[in-house]
Amino acid sequence: MNDSNGGPAIVAGWYPDPTARFELRYYNGAAWTADVSTDGARYIDPSGTSPSVRPPADGAGRNGPAVAAMVLGIVSIGIGWLPFVVALGIVASLLAIVLGAVGRARAKRTGTGSGYAPTGLITGLVGALVCVGGVLFTIAFVRELDRYSNPAANAVEIEQCSLEGSTATATGRITNLGTKPADFSIQINFVRPGTDNPDRRARVPVVDVPPGESAPFSVTRAVSLDEIDCSVGRVDGPLPFGVEIDN
Numbered sequence: 001m002n003d004s005n006g007g008p009a010i011v012a013g014w015y016p017d018p019t020a021r022f023e024l025r026y027y028n029g030a031a032w033t034a035d036v037s038t039d040g041a042r043y044i045d046p047s048g049t050s051p052s053v054r055p056p057a058d059g060a061g062r063n064g065p066a067v068a069a070m071v072l073g074i075v076s077i078g079i080g081w082l083p084f085v086v087a088l089g090i091v092a093s094l095l096a097i098v099l100g101a102v103g104r105a106r107a108k109r110t111g112t113g114s115g116y117a118p119t120g121l122i123t124g125l126v127g128a129l130v131c132v133g134g135v136l137f138t139i140a141f142v143r144e145l146d147r148y149s150n151p152a153a154n155a156v157e158i159e160q161c162s163l164e165g166s167t168a169t170a171t172g173r174i175t176n177l178g179t180k181p182a183d184f185s186i187q188i189n190f191v192r193p194g195t196d197n198p199d200r201r202a203r204v205p206v207v208d209v210p211p212g213e214s215a216p217f218s219v220t221r222a223v224s225l226d227e228i229d230c231s232v233g234r235v236d237g238p239l240p241f242g243v244e245i246d247n
Helices: 064-079 086-110 116-149
Strands: 013-016 024-027 032-038 041-044 154-164 167-176 182-191 198-209 214-222 229-236
Touching: 064 086, 064 116, 086 116, 154 182, 154 229, 167 182, 167 198, 167 229, 182 214, 198 214
Parallel strands: none
Antiparallel strands: 013 024, 024 032, 032 041, 154 167, 167 214, 182 198, 182 229
């Protein structure tokens, strides 16, 4: 878009004073005004000078740091709670706070971005709090995943494997060979006799097994076989947050 002089339209705002007598001078979008500013203090130029030099059309009167702070603050809130991704949220929140402070200082000098800068600061601070929760969530997630991936030493025995119609049932016992009470998640495979390829899998939790003691388990699953065999696929620790990872 061009202005009345045929040049590119200039956004109204505070720009470096072309007369060099003050730090900034306000351009109203069509002409320079007598409104000037130095070190954040505003004055009226007593000479009323209206320079003929046009301000730059490259957006020098805009407050980029303030806008960036607001965007980064919103991003930090959106991703700060996610496990592992929280690292990016922390970076975004810190940048939002820093750029928000820079943008606020610039807004005091130029009058631009006075709404974006405080928003960036606030969302950056909120994002930082969200990231604290994200860090705690990540720690809890890693702890739960470690418990799942590293179960206590154990021994599993399948005592019975039966098929009634299309319903297969496996019963057995698991012994805790560790030194502390433990929770387990046992995956049972229902296979065709003589093969290792599971037709169906089922997972059964067994909780609070005392050290050196055994606990029973039983699991059923609908199958498409006329004969079955049952085997232990794997034994894991407790399911993270009770969410089943595989079947």
